[in-house]
Amino acid sequence: MKTSSSHPDRRASLATLLGLFLILGAAVIIIPVFSYNFTASRRTVRDGVERNTQQLAAATVNRIVAALAPVERIPRLAARTLEERNVSEAELLDLLRNTVELNPEVYGSTAAFEPDAFKPGTPYFCPYYCRAAPGKPLKFQWCGGPDYQYFFYDWYQIPRELDAPTWSEPFCDKGAGNVVMTTYSVPFHRPGKTGAAAGIGVITADIELAWLCDMVAKTRVLDTGYAFLLSRNGVFLTHPDQRRIMNESIFDLAEEQNSPELRRIGRDMIRGRQGTVDVRGLLGGNRPCRLAYAPVPLTGWSLGLVLPEPELYAQLDALNRRLLLIAAAGFVALFLLVLLLSRFLTRPLQRISTLAEHIASGNLERAVADLPVFEAQAAKLQAREYRTLSGAFAAMVRSLHSLIAQVRHSGIQVQSVSTEISASARQLEATVAEQAAATQQVSATSRQISTRSRDLAAAMGDVTALASAMPGAPGNARAPWARWKPTSASSWQAPARSPPGSTPSTRTPPTSAASSAPSPRSQTRPICSPSTPPLRRKKPAATAWASPWSPAKSVAWPTRPPRPRWTSRPWSPPCAAPSAMA
């Protein structure tokens, strides 16, 4: 919309307002839709991935259990054998060797006895078979002694104290197997002297964890995710960072990362719970991830699958980015459309506005001259309201024009009458002036007659004196006319003093034809103060008679010619600049 340049209006134009409203309206609709779509699609994707992940976790756990569960049966059966009958040392060694040889999942096996329980005089009785390098016979060794008091090792002490089969916390048995393993230990009993069953030892099956951890570590979780296995104590059995394996727990990691949340999740995991949570601290750079975890039933371990969040939503994020781009393009297109629409809507208003401005500036003729074009453009308008408005406006302009024409005609008539009245007034004024002049003239003539009468009386007096002073009369040495010098009407006379309260302009400045050469002093000295009006040339004597102030002084008394006080100088404006006075 056109705005007046002299009064810039900074408020938004109709186009801007319309554009903003339409875009805001579109945004109010689109943003919730997009947000809902974003959230819902993420949830859908997450649910889908989580289902897959949980299936993957379940499959992995099943594989672990499938590997471990058969192992449990082996020492259980052996323990039953040892409880049911006394076996000889050779039979026991055969039993242990067969346990390892015939069960490829078993890495080693031992039957450890309480002091003197297998036979008197044997404080330590712990024969042990374990695998050697592939293709080589099994290794055998006697364990136990002051340097290896197996009674205090977890694999022996815990099932003995709990009197129940247990899976040990994974450990590296440097005394026997020298590999990272977990041991399934089954206590066995025999009736004691009192008849009650008393624990006399523990039989075990060791599982090497390398293959198991390898299987978990190779579980593919998206592209950059990973699977890890926690022991019952929360210790990492597998982890991409090798230094953490069998060395640090998830709680160490939580302390390192100062993450109570990770600690809470770790506690959930080792308590045998399952779930899926958002967490930080399991990926480098503290990146967010989704963690799915599930318990490994037999051992009390926990499997965790780490899904990097950016990767989890990678496809969805790409789709959302494209949607955002499309939405942005839509907004731009909408904005352009709104611009066009607003131009369409505001152009007729601009035309009306232009016409109105012509009228406002008094240029009604131009407005009337533009009307045909205006009406032609208005006829093309699509919007009915604008056509009506344009028609009404044109009609208004025409009516206005007609009205003003009538007013103008009436004005001329009024003017001629007033001119006549004015002329009569002026004539009347002239008549009054003439009467006044005549009156003044009569008055002046009277005063002249009076003067002449005094002069005549004086002359008469002089004649009388002269007659009395005829020869012989004393004191008549010189004739009085010898001293008389007539005064000139053009000579300088002292300026008439203004009566108190009169304006300085009434002063009559001294003027003289003889003063055409001003004295140097008159050029260097200010003649008047700022309050003093400039001196003016004295009017000629003829007009000086007309002044009510001058008659008494215009005729100089013959006794003494007046001394000019004012020097003639060119007229200068009052209070001329000091530079002009230098």
Added chain:
Amino acid sequence: MGQIRQISQIAARWRWALAAALLLAVAGTAGAADAQATGATGAARRIVFLPQWVPQAQFAGYYMAQAKGLYAASGLDVEIRRGGQDQPPSAALEQGTADFATMFLATALERRNKGGIPLVNIAQIVQRSSLLLVARKSSGLASPADFNGRKVSVWPEFEVQTKALFRKFNVTPRLIPQGATLNLFLRGGVDAASAMWYNEYHTLINTGVEEKELTVFRYDAFDLNFPEDGIYCRDETLRRDPALCRAFVVASLEGWRQAFAQPEAALDLVMKERTAANLPATRIHQRWMLDRMHDIILPSATGTGSSIRMAGELKTPVMGMLSADDYAVVVCELKTCGIITDAPEYGKFYENLLFTP
């Protein structure tokens, strides 16, 4: 006993002067020991030092003294060997394979008993017993008096302290030898277990047990403060070369001060030692251990966690000095348990190389 108390009181009164003297002594000893230890040849005296366990922050001060050249500045060429279960320090001192070693006070008294190894304590490093008894709150064990008939796992080598505690309360729990882990306790096999504050206690917390779920019993709270790591040598070594012994002690104490002042540098050294020994290197655990070593080497009466309570009062021992009161308590309890039948006088067992009253 009265004489011992008097010495202890004098030491306590002069502890600040002593602390300043110790600082000066490092520099002074460097020169003096240098002159004595290097002798006329100018070569550093080579000595072997054996900590009682595998490399960990429990020995960070010695690694720091070595790495910062404090031993070298004292004219000592110290070889720090790796300790462990198969390297008993007392045996190493007896056989002469080590000149200096660290041991618990109770262990040293036991080894010296009845014509045993003539060991002398030349510095008491750990002032406060870090041994704890921990129980789950759910077990209902709120006081030692509640332990009657309950299963408690204890390390056989430290059972004297635990037995003394139960004797004080006249209870008879069932003591079970404790292995290398706390898994028996974690599986519910025992009601309470032993733990070192700087080691197993942190491991326990980092197996997912919350501190608020535990009841912890400190032995010093029951007037059973057994000072732990001390520096020992054979009596003969001390008599032959006291300046050498003093130089080693003073440099070691300064090493500890620097380890506490620069914990990350000390931890770097510890991690390096553990990696070299092919041991799991968990920095977070070693940091905990170093922090706790500070608490038990420099206990303060003003601190709540690191103070020592004796006879109902908070004590502030002097760094490096064996408290006569603590010595008397340990001797008494060892004798009562029958672990020792004889013990030397405080002044003959402990040689104060830092301060002469």
